Amino acid sequence: MSIKNFYSEKHKSRSIHGGTGLLEDLVLYEREHFETNLSYICHTVLPPGTSIGYHSHSIEREEVYVILKGAGCFTLDGCESAVRKGDVLITGLNQSHGLENNSDEDLGLFIFWVKK
Numbered sequence: 001m002s003i004k005n006f007y008s009e010k011h012k013s014r015s016i017h018g019g020t021g022l023l024e025d026l027v028l029y030e031r032e033h034f035e036t037n038l039s040y041i042c043h044t045v046l047p048p049g050t051s052i053g054y055h056s057h058s059i060e061r062e063e064v065y066v067i068l069k070g071a072g073c074f075t076l077d078g079c080e081s082a083v084r085k086g087d088v089l090i091t092g093l094n095q096s097h098g099l100e101n102n103s104d105e106d107l108g109l110f111i112f113w114v115k116k
C-alpha cells in the first residue's frame with residue numbers, strides 16, 4: 001500500500017502544455033504504481049490568471065479533472081464551459097482541451113489519466 005498526502009508533498013512550479021503562467025504541480029503516482037490502465041494521478045493548483053494550455057495527447061488516453069476548489073473555464077473541442085468546485089470533467093480519446101483560471105482565487109484539481 002502506498003499513501004501520499006498532497007498537502008505535505010512538495011509541488012513543482014511549471015508551465016503545462018504552453019499555458020499561461022506557472023502552475024503548482026505534484027505527480028502523486030505514475031504508470032509503474034498501477035496494475036490497471038490507470039497511468040497518472042496529479043494534484044495541480046492554478047493561481048489566478050494561469051492556465052493549462054489547449055492541447056490534445058499523442059497517446060490514446062482519457063483524462064479526468066476533478067475540481068477541488070475555485071472556478072475557471074474548461075475548453076473541450078473548442079466549446080467553453082464555466083467550471084467550479086465539485087465539477088468532474090472527462091476528456092475522451094483524441095479530444096482537445098484546456099483549463100483556465102479566470103477567477104480571483106486558486107483553482108485546485110486532481111488529474112487522472114487512463115490509457116486505452
